[in-house]
Amino acid sequence: MGDTRLIHGRYRLLEVIGRGGMGEVWRATDESLGRGVAVKCLKPLGPQHDPNFVRVLRERFRREARVAASLQHRGVTVVHDFGESDGTLFLVMELLEGRNLSQLLEDNKHHPLPVHDVVDIAEQVADALAYTHRQGIVHRDLKPANIMRLSDGAVKICDFGIARLGADIGFTSRLTGTGIAMGTPHYMSPEQISGGHVDHRSDLYSLGCVLYEIATGVPPFDQDDAWAVLVGHRDTPPEPLRHHRAELPATFERIVLDLLAKAPEQRPADADDLRRRITGARHVLTPAGPLAGSNGSLTTPGTGHLTGHHAPYLHALPPQPQPPYTSAPVGHLPAWTRSMTSGRRAVGTAGPRTAVPAPDPAAGLTGEWTTATATAPPSVVLAFTPPPPSRERPTPSPELLAVLAGRHSAGLSLGRLGRWEEAGEVHRAVAAEREHALGPDHPDTLASRYEVGFTLSRTGRAADALREFGRVSEGRARVLGPDHPDTLTARQEMAYVLGRLGRHFEAHQVYASVLAARERTMGPDHPDTLRCRHNLAFTLSRLGRLEESYRMAHDVAGSRARLLGPDHPDTLVTLYEVAYTLGQLGRWTEALRTYHEVAAARTRALGPDHPDTLAARYEVGISLGRLGRSHEALELYRDLVAARTRVHGPDDAETLRARHGLGVNLGRLARWEEAVAEAREVGAIRERVLGPDHPDTLVSCREVAVGLGWLGRWSDALAVYQRVARARERVLGPDHPDTLASRNDEAQCLEQLGRHTEAVELYRQVAALRERRSTGGS
Structure with a gap:
């Protein structure tokens, strides 16, 4: 070509x-x-x-x-x-920006890599294989050239599915007269060589070969003749790794030699088992820094040019004037949890965010929308002079496009830091300049407009965000077509914002339309299709269509578990939605079981103090309370309050939510003095932090009133109920359901005080307001 x-x-x-x-x-x-x-x-x-x-x-x-x-x-x-x-x-x-493992060994003059990097690579590859093997996919050609180490330390496996395609079609060379697929002989499993059954354990053997080589500098069987290499894999025990490199930990040597067992059943059961072994032994596998030795000393990398080793998808980085590996040992979390976004529901935010390559610090800001080879140096003045009027739009200069691309990238970076207001200003300016230089429907202009909408949504300006996303979706439909993934992404954000505005019926219509297009163009199990179905299930529950919501969320959770794995964040966020809907349906035993499942999985993947883990544990407490198991709920909330305080501080909103749950369960156990004291304390902090009319503050006030009533202090309770009712009427309006609930509380309190005439009149007013609200009258 x-x-x-x-x-x-x-x-x-x-x-x-x-x-x-x-x-x-x-x-x-x-x-x-x-x-x-x-x-x-x-x-x-x-x-x-x-x-x-x-x-x-x-x-x-x-x-x-x-x-x-x-x-x-x-x-x-x-x-x-x-x-x-x-x-x-x-x-x-x-x-990708990085180097494959073959190139890294070459850069290091075929000396082995530092032990902590070898262990980190092993753990990340094991995690990726565990995921793909759960999908029933075997790589079949795992080798150093197919494993990338990116500039941020992440590790990626390349060529899934395509390696199997090549083997089946016969693109790979074959040994004359044998019918044995050669593949890459240094990394082939004995069962591949013998033409036997190949399953996920063949990938584990190949990974063992890779780890052997990057840990020692040589493959386990390093003969010049291809047939001798194959015979070595099939018949010869590998030489122990520490014969090549004495300082390697014995535990690591045992892990690699187990991977290189000739019989598949003698290897680790699966990649999950391998990952657990590596993670569990990190304290002995990972030294404090790079090891030095006769075979392990670090050298200055060479030119780093691409060689005959296939380097798929690689954007080669130039060698840097430092040892090729200096990264610190990573923590205990699996690699795929790094930079994970949190949140109870995956509603429109996970899919459309576009990954931006890490910028080269020596080259100034660069970005994904750059359309020229040149990049703007840091000293470029970020200003734009409009071109003179012309009947035909002049072609913008590469320098201008590079500057705008850099600014776009900077806006994305501000958003990732949570600085949404600043990010919005940057994206608005870039959008205006791109529109002037490129036209309103150019993909770059629409990309900036999309980011403007995203920042508006994140700063609470939902109506403005809706208009911006509408404009982007219309432009993309004209340029790319109505079913293009980018068009559907913009429409899905429209639906999300409609939900934020309480316009759930309209959101449902948009989600349903997008889902039909995604299923038609991508198939029912594509991740974007499943994300849209998750969003639609969420919206159905907000429309009160709980049985439909439950069935759809349950199906999505099953599909995500099958495709992504049971512990993947997307699977768990949908399972969380399943549990929520079960609770809304009153099926609290099933809800409790599901919340427990989510909490346990998040504990394994993220740790016990991660916000998502704690959120799931909070819902476990809610379910326990609903089932009358308040003693268990009380203990759970005490632990949760301690964890939230330790992680987020005593005044954090989630810490106070946990304390509120603790107080509620004290009341359910008839420990009303303690319950009132807890509610007063939480209410005082909420009033100071959130304000006297904030919904959370008013919920705490109502809890105080409930406790006072149970203590027989009805006059005090009435004063608190009236305060809550007045505040809700002022903030929400006289016919809002929460306001009416407060008025009902007030009437019940009047009854307890024997003021029946006032109570009856208040009941009548509440009934009239509810009737007016239900009929839409004024």
């Missing part, structure tokens, strides 16, 4: 960055979105192939590409798109 060729009307191929047995990998530009991507082009399907073979190949390619595109894990390379152009099948993937 020629230089700068445009394929699929969208992807501009710029330069080859890797070659392998199945084809080439190109650095390319996605001209629709103006971002860098990697395009893998498989060998052309020429006339020499049998037509039936070509038909089967194309179908196999589509199936395997869909498999690869469905994988959503930090440790697996993202596949954006796939198709066929002039007889060449292609995949479009994220363009």
Whole structure:
């Protein structure tokens, strides 16, 4: 394929960055979105192939590409798109910044990598394999060139699904007369060599070969002859790692040798088991810093050029003037939890956020929307002079586009830091300048407009955000089509904002329309489709359609568990929604069981003090209280208050929520003096922090009144009930359900005081207001 060729009307191929047995990998530009991507082009399907073979190949390619595109894990390379152009099948993937393990060994002059980096790589790869194996996907060609270490320390496995495609089609070379698929002989399992059954344990063997090499500097079987290497894998025990590198921990040597067992059943049961072994032994596997020794000393990297090792999806980083690995040992959390967003529901926020490559600190700000090779140095003045009026829009300069791309990236960075107001100002300015330079419907302009809407939504300006997202969705529909993923993303944000505005029926209509398009274009199990179905289930529950909401959320949780794994954050956030809906349906025993499941999974993945774990434990307490198990709820809330105080401080809103739950359960146990004291304390802090009319403050005040009533202090209770009712009427209006509930509380209190005439009149007023609200009258 020629230089700068445009394929699929969208992807501009710029330069080859890797070659392998199945084809080439190109650095390319996605001209629709103006971002860098990697395009893998498989060998052309020429006339020499049998037509039936070509038909089967194309179908196999589509199936395997869909498999690869469905994988959503930090440790697996993202596949954006796939198709066929002039007889060449292609995949479009994220363009990564980093080095593959083969290149890192070469940079280090084939000396082994530091032990803490080897352990970190092992843990992250094991985590990614655990995820993919749960989906029933075996890599079959795991090797150093297919494992990337990114500039931020993350590790990604490349070529899932496609490696199996190559093996099935016969792109790989074969040994003459044997019928044995060669693949990459240094990393093949004995069962692959013998043509036996291959399952997930074959990947574990290949990983053992990789870890052996990066830990010692040589593969376990390093003969020059390919057949001798294969025989070594099949028949010869590997030499212990510490014969090559004495300072390696014995525990690590045992883990790797277990992976290299000849019989699959003698290896670890699965990658989850391997990950647990690595994590559990970290304290002995990870020294304080890089080890030095005859085979382990660090060297200054060389030129770092691409070699014959296939480097898929790689945007090669130039070698830096320091040892190739200096990262500190990572903590106990699995790699995929790093930078995880929290929150009870995945409603429109997880899908559309676009990952931005880490900027090169030496090159100034760069960003995903840059459409020129040049980047703006830090000294560039970020100002824009409008071009003179013209009937035809002049082509903007590469320098201007680079400046705007840098500013766009800076706005995204501000958002990631939670500085939404500042991010909004940056995106508004960039959007205006992009519109002037590129036009209102250019993908870059619409990308900036989208970010403007996102910042408006995050700063509480939902109505303004809705208008912005509407404008973006209309523009993208014109330019990209109504079913394009970016168009659907903008429409999904519209639905989210409609829900924030309380317009749940309209939100339901938009979500349903987007879901139909996603199922039609992406399939029912695509992560974006499942995210939309989750959002729709959430909206159904807010419309009171609880049975439908439960069934849909239950189905989504099952699909996510199957595709992403039972402990994946998206699976758990949907399971949380299942539990919430079960509670709304009064099925508290099932809700409790489900909340327990979520809390246990989050404890395993995130730790006991993570906010998401604590949120699930809070709901466990709610369920226990609803089931009359207040003694258990009380103990849970005491622990929760201690954890929230330790993590967030005594005045944090979530700490006070936990204390409120503690007080409620004290009351349920008839410990009313303690319950009133707790409610007064929480109410005083909420009034100071949130204000006297905040809903949480008023809830605490009402809890005080409830306790006073149970203590027989009805006059004191009435004064508090009246205060709450007046505040709610002032803030929410006279016919708001919460206001009416407070008026009802007040009437009941009047009854207890023997003031029946006043109580009856108040009941009548409440009934009239409820009737007016239900009929929509004034």
